[in-house]
Amino acid sequence: xxxLFYLILLSFTTTFSQEFQGKAYxxxxxxxDKSWMDNPRYASRKxxxxxxxxxxxxxxxxxxxxxxxxFYSEQEKIDVGEGGGFNWMATYMGNNIGKLYKxxxxxxxxxxxxxxxxxxxxxxxxxxxxxxxxGETKKIGQYNCYKATYEKEVQETTFSFGSQNQNQSPxxxxxxxxxxxxxxxxxxxxxxxxxxxPGLILEINDDKTTILCTKIVMxxxxxxxxxxxxxxxxINNVDFVALQDQKRQEAREMWxxxxxxxGGSWR
Numbered sequence: 001x002x003x004l005f006y007l008i009l010l011s012f013t014t015t016f017s018q019e020f021q022g023k024a025y026x027x028x029x030x031x032x033d034k035s036w037m038d039n040p041r042y043a044s045r046k047x048x049x050x051x052x053x054x055x056x057x058x059x060x061x062x063x064x065x066x067x068x069x070x071f072y073s074e075q076e077k078i079d080v081g082e083g084g085g086f087n088w089m090a091t092y093m094g095n096n097i098g099k100l101y102k103x104x105x106x107x108x109x110x111x112x113x114x115x116x117x118x119x120x121x122x123x124x125x126x127x128x129x130x131x132x133x134x135g136e137t138k139k140i141g142q143y144n145c146y147k148a149t150y151e152k153e154v155q156e157t158t159f160s161f162g163s164q165n166q167n168q169s170p171x172x173x174x175x176x177x178x179x180x181x182x183x184x185x186x187x188x189x190x191x192x193x194x195x196x197x198p199g200l201i202l203e204i205n206d207d208k209t210t211i212l213c214t215k216i217v218m219x220x221x222x223x224x225x226x227x228x229x230x231x232x233x234x235i236n237n238v239d240f241v242a243l244q245d246q247k248r249q250e251a252r253e254m255w256x257x258x259x260x261x262x263g264g265s266w267r
Contacts, residue, residue, distance in 0.1 A: 030057040112229035119232030143182040
């Protein structure tokens with residue numbers, strides 16, 4: 001399989017113009033356990049909760065890319081019903097990528113994201129993933145795709161606002177990430193935080209997350225320079241995750257106070 005990888009990599013580095021640009025459109029879905037909503041106390045709010053969960057787990061993104069850079073962002077849409085207020089569910093779930101810039105030449109990622117009205121620039125070296133080629137192939141649209149996998153350790157999480165034992169150590173599990181990439185578009189990038197293969201990644205299956213490319217436009221007429229995000233406080237991912245965990249706990253406490261207040265605002 002290593003021989004196949006390097007043959008694809010050789011083609012990747014020799015057959016494509018450095019001046020090309022493209023746009024790839026992706027649909028992302030995060031599966032969550034909603035069994036907690038069967039509790040009778042949520043009956044009157046189930047419709048609202050269903051809408052909020054869908055809003056925060058089913059999203060559409062655009063990846064703009066050239067030979068060395070990419071910019072991944074959620075497709076703009078009219079947001080009704082929130083009024084610009086605090087989206088406690090987005091904070092709790094941590095499923096907000098924001099605007100993600102990757103430069104494979106400089107080996108850096110810059111993620112502009114918002115949390116509770118404040119902007120951050122999460123800046124880190126590009127993560128090196130230990131991809132393994134499987135030799136499996138399939139077509140996605142008109143593109144010939146190859147399968148690659150790697151394993152990672154993740155914390156087991158549940159989406160619940162009930163009481164938790166704060167002294168309990170989080171459980172971990174091993175997850176196999178599956179990617180399908182196409183050497184037909186030889187850029188070493190992909191949606192979200194996935195990259196490092198000799199071709200554009202068109203599909204990802206990562207535990208509860210599925211990302212699928214729905215459309216690709218090569219050399220679009222409305223070409224624009226891919227810009228590195230600049231808005232927000234510079235922070236690394238380790239420190240941002242710690243801050244996010246703190247805000248997630250605050251969101252949980254906000255929910256619990258709302259449940260106790262009965263007539264109070266619980267959003």
